Amino acid sequence: MALASGVRFAPRALLRPWALLRGTTLGRTEPAAGGGGDGARRFGSQRVLVEPDAASGVAVMKLRNPPVNALSLELLTELVISLEKLENDKTFRGIILTSDCPRVFCAGLDLTEICGRNPAHCAEYWKAMQELWLRMYLSSLVLVAAINGACPAGGCIIALSCDCRVLADNPKYRIGLNETLLGIIAPFWLKDTYVNTIGHRASEQALQLGSLFPPAEALQVGLVDQVVPEDQVQSTALSEMARWLAVPDHARQLTKNMMRKATADRLLRQRDADTQNFVSFVCRDSIQKSLQAYLEKLRQRKG
Numbered sequence: 001m002a003l004a005s006g007v008r009f010a011p012r013a014l015l016r017p018w019a020l021l022r023g024t025t026l027g028r029t030e031p032a033a034g035g036g037g038d039g040a041r042r043f044g045s046q047r048v049l050v051e052p053d054a055a056s057g058v059a060v061m062k063l064r065n066p067p068v069n070a071l072s073l074e075l076l077t078e079l080v081i082s083l084e085k086l087e088n089d090k091t092f093r094g095i096i097l098t099s100d101c102p103r104v105f106c107a108g109l110d111l112t113e114i115c116g117r118n119p120a121h122c123a124e125y126w127k128a129m130q131e132l133w134l135r136m137y138l139s140s141l142v143l144v145a146a147i148n149g150a151c152p153a154g155g156c157i158i159a160l161s162c163d164c165r166v167l168a169d170n171p172k173y174r175i176g177l178n179e180t181l182l183g184i185i186a187p188f189w190l191k192d193t194y195v196n197t198i199g200h201r202a203s204e205q206a207l208q209l210g211s212l213f214p215p216a217e218a219l220q221v222g223l224v225d226q227v228v229p230e231d232q233v234q235s236t237a238l239s240e241m242a243r244w245l246a247v248p249d250h251a252r253q254l255t256k257n258m259m260r261k262a263t264a265d266r267l268l269r270q271r272d273a274d275t276q277n278f279v280s281f282v283c284r285d286s287i288q289k290s291l292q293a294y295l296e297k298l299r300q301r302k303g
């Protein structure tokens with residue numbers, strides 16, 4: 001990811017994401033409906049659909065890991081690869097991230113990846129989560145989240161690592177970090193991202209209470225930048241994108257780096273310790289029990 005000035009600010013020592021790939025179908029390119037030239041060709045993978053528009057330099061990236069876009073290891077990996085692909089293509093300056101699943105933007109960590117799994121798997125999973133956050137948080141592209149569904153926990157992290165957030169005005173589409181309600185604790189880099197977005201006091205309250213904010217409250221606290229009727233989320237995200245792209249890339253990119261680098265560096269300095277911390281915490285019997293109970297409650301809630 002080179003800046004116009006030649007500065008590279010994406011962490012270079014990141015995992016090679018394709019090493020994590022199992023049974024995915026990356027790199028597939030197909031014409032979009034009614035499409036013609038290059039600008040109308042879709043590409044992506046099984047769980048991430050990319051609709052590039054070369055003319056505007058903007059790609060729409062859709063999460064499609066039904067039913068709730070839970071962040072499985074495969075989805076995390078495919079997101080990193082799609083992001084990297086767009087970043088390496090000079091045609092693109094911005095990405096609109098949205099969901100292809102009805103009513104849910106992203107349900108957060110895939111709890112089945114950390115329930116009843118061995119420590120090695122949990123470590124691999126957590127590294128992939130760190131990787132995605134680092135890549136998104138420091139991306140040289142403009143990232144706009146078009147939040148067209150519920151956005152708890154890890155879903156909120158994805159949205160917060162974008163530059164701008166547009167949320168559909170539906171009381172069911174709540175957003176926030178609800179980790180404490182699952183008996184788990186947001187890691188420091190998540191807490192830092194929250195504080196950077198909504199300030200210390202609001203974060204302190206929201207993190208301890210595990211608050212999930214409905215749209216009007218999310219707007220008020222500053223978690224999202226716009227709340228609009230559901231059918232206007234995409235068009236508003238495009239208008240926001242135009243506003244951000246009106247700024248010269250090099251100036252915007254260097255400013256973004258100035259604002260975010262310290263937060264990302266903090267994780268980069270202690271990535272292994274953060275992984276060990278995560279693994280030893282989630283593998284505790286008591287935490288496994290509460291995660292299992294939460295998952296069971298989700299399953300029983302159905303119907």
Ligand SMILES: CCCCCC/C=C\CC(=O)SCCNC(=O)CCNC(=O)[C@H](O)C(C)(C)COP(=O)(O)OP(=O)(O)OC[C@H]1O[C@@H](n2cnc3c(N)ncnc32)[C@H](O)[C@@H]1OP(=O)(O)O
Nearest residue numbers: 070107108109110111112150152153154185278281298299
């Ligand atoms: C040191 C510790 C560090 C901790 C790191 C912290 C970082 C992030 C934490 C997390 O992200 S933990 C995950 C938190 N997520 C949630 O609490 C959301 C839970 N899900 C929901 O509230 C709802 O599913 C929804 C997203 C609002 C959607 O509701 P809807 O009614 O549309 O769908 P459901 O019927 O509830 O679910 C369908 C299906 O999906 C399964 N499922 C839902 N969420 C998850 C998940 N996060 N992981 C795995 N599976 C999930 C749910 O059980 C249903 O499954 P089936 O019954 O169909 O088998």
